[in-house]
Amino acid sequence: MRVAFFSVCLSCFLPALSTAMPPETAKRAVTDTYHGVAIQDDYRWLEDSSQKEVQGWSDAQNAHARAYLDHLPNVPSIRARVTEIMSSRTVGYSDLAARQGTLFAIQRQPPKQQPFLILIPDLDKPDSVRTLVDPNVLDTAGSTSIDWFVPSPDGRVVAVSLSHSGSESGDIHFFETATGKEIYEVIPRVNSGTAGGDLVWLADGTGVFYTRHPLPGERPEQDLNFFQQIYFHQLGTPTKGDRYELGKDFPRVAETEFEMHEKSGTLLATVQNGDGGEFALFLRSPSGKWHRISDFKDQVVQATFGPQDDVYLISRTGAPRGKILRITLSDPTVKNAVTIVPEGPDTVVTSFYHSPPSMVTTENRLYVIYQLGGPSELRVFDLQGKPLAKPEQLPLSAVGGLTKLDGGDVLFSNTSFVSPPAVYRYHAASNQGDGGETKKTWLASTSPVDFSNVRVVREFATSKDGTKVPVTIIMSPDAKLDGKNPAVVSGYGGYGVNITPGFNAVKHILLEQGCIYAVANLRGGGEYGEPWHLQGNLTHKQNVFDDFAAVLRHLIDRGYTSSEKLAIEGGSNGGLLMGATFTQHPELMRAVVSHVGIYDMLRVELSPNGVFNIVEFGTVQNPDQFRALQAYSPYHHVKDGQKYPAVLFLTGANDPRVDPMQSRKMTARLQAATGESGTVLLRTSSNSGHGAGTALSERIEQTVDVYSFLFDRLGIKHRSTK
Secondary structure: OHHHHHHOOHHHHHHHHHHHHOOOOOOOOOOEEEOOOOEEEEEEEOOOOHHHHHHHHHHHHHHHHHHOOOOOOOOOHHHHHHHHHHHOOOOOOEEEEEEEEEEEEEEOOOOOOOOOEEEEEEOOOOOOEEEEEEEHHHHOOOOOOEEEEEEEOOOOEEEEEEEEEOOOOOOEEEOOOOOOOOEEEEEEEEOOOEEEEEEEEOOOOEEEEEOOOOOOEEEHHHHHOOOOEEEEEEEEOOHHHHHHOOOOOOOOOEEEEEEOOOOOOOOEEEEEEOOOOEEEEEEEEEOOOEEEEEEEHEEEEEEEEEEEEEEEEEEOOOOOEEEEEEOOOEEEOOOOOEEEEEOOOOOOOOOOOOOOOOOOOOOOOEEEEEEEEOOEEEEOOOOOEEEOOOOOOOEEEEEEEEEEOHHHHHHEEEEEEOOOOEEEEEEEEOOOOOOOOEEEEEEEEOOOOOOOOOOEEEEEEEEEOOOOEEEEEOOOOOOOOOOOOEEEEEEOOOOOOOOOOOOOOOHHHHHHHEEEEEEEEOOEEOOHHHHHHHOOHHHHHHEEEHHHHHHHHHHHHHHOOOHHEEEEEEEEEHHHHHHHHHOOOOOOEEEEEEEEOOOOOHHHHHHHHHHHHHHHHHHOHHHHHHHHHHHHHHHOOOOOOOOEEEEOOOOOOOOOOOOOOOHHHHHHHHHEEOOOOOOEEEEEEOOOOEOEEOHHHHHHHEEEEHOOOHHHHHHOOOOOOO
């Protein structure tokens, strides 16, 4: 491990020598029996972060990681390049919302630590933009972030969920758009990192419906991040008097989003049962009566109001890739729904959690985003489902950010691996006939680095069972297929999440140093519809790991790289992918970077957010699901004496989605198994969580550590590109 390092940097090696071995970790065996199978856990004591002993252990691991990472070769030059790119004054825009001719958007503008909320009075006048809510001003330390925002129907007030230090525990604050001043009272416990949250306005702007988690004292402490319900708040009144609306019969792991039909005052609530993609839909009439449109078993996964007192639904009943139905407000029952767009060869995209919708209607058109196995595109129909000409879009790209404007036009974002995201306006009525004109707006990001010569290749690996698995390969134009290229491969494969083309300027650092970057579209995602998802969840989860291993072998066999030059990187469910891959196939890669990952699959459901994941992973209470979980659980398949690739674990102390104990336990187990011969590092950030709300300065530091680690393990000597 140290030989090459010694030859490069003797002076750096000496200070780190005393901390070459990781801190010792005591083994305190606890045995659990599941369905007659005894499982020993030596590091159960590391689960409780409130214990000073655990905090001390975590601090010691951080010190060990720092002693290693800070003394790697090339750190100063890598730091300079990462900082240059990530701090460049390039502006980005997202989360657009239109109200009465005014646009609201989130703007990212390094070197500011956090994105901020802007107001755009006139899309044709960029100079009219002004900042409305800036967390960087509210909190100069950079630890406060915007979770999401919802403007009032007239655009005079905006509700903003603010949280701190990556916790995603958001309270609602109201800001007057004319002055930027905070007004009204704060509504507490609306958003969480487990169940999310939402808010919608009355048509007259005098009150809001919102999601609320239990207040302290209403339920036991262990239930405070569960049992999300719907309440109503009249602005200007104490929140303690807010009216309960719905949710006492919701699942413990309910997650809710809203849409208001402003013309009639009808409210639509979409309730998800945990994170497994099962939804129930409810309508609230202006009289206050709630009506259930569909139940979880009905496979209706998304809905939006149409222009003619109707509702458009995305259904998977008999159509696993999705079909579009229509019901009327006068007869809001799924059994009487009319099919507008039947299932096709591609997958209708669905979205949840303040993602811009994937389906919107205007006065005479229906806009729908379709998934094409990774890339996506926007398609247009009339209100009877007849296909119309679609907007111009980038090749091999991703579409999102659907926002409807007055007059029937829409905005949408479009980006690719080599094209920064930009917002386009589709002028639906600009031409005669079905077509319209697509124009790029000034709401476009620029790049501090040039991707014009980068090659993007899409290929298919063959998985263990014969399934064809897409992989997109990004590389410099002069890369040779001689097996000598360093490569970094990422993947996810879970929750029906689509891994789409995305622009990341800092990834250019890999390309400019001769490294290949590849992205796999694995089962468990939604790239080919619900069957693709179901083939990679619950007792079929092993397919995901087989797919990823097949992708790695494909890249090696085709000469893109070799196992000695290959690294893998992923986060969250992708962190589970990392753990399962290197424990099952340690010979395939030289280095692993795993962010906020899940590793002990037998204990994950006991964490607050773990219960939400049972519908995706399964539960140890079910014998078949237990056997599947135990068969791939990375923590339980680390073998003493096995040669593993070098591993860098990263986690956030405030992570509400994946308990940091997962990284602590996996680190301890792997360090014990590899001893002095292994490189196993744990980097815990005290001021971040799962990733959302992380300050720019901390994101830079994480990236410097990751790239320094990867370059060292892959034998890349960072060279100046200037």
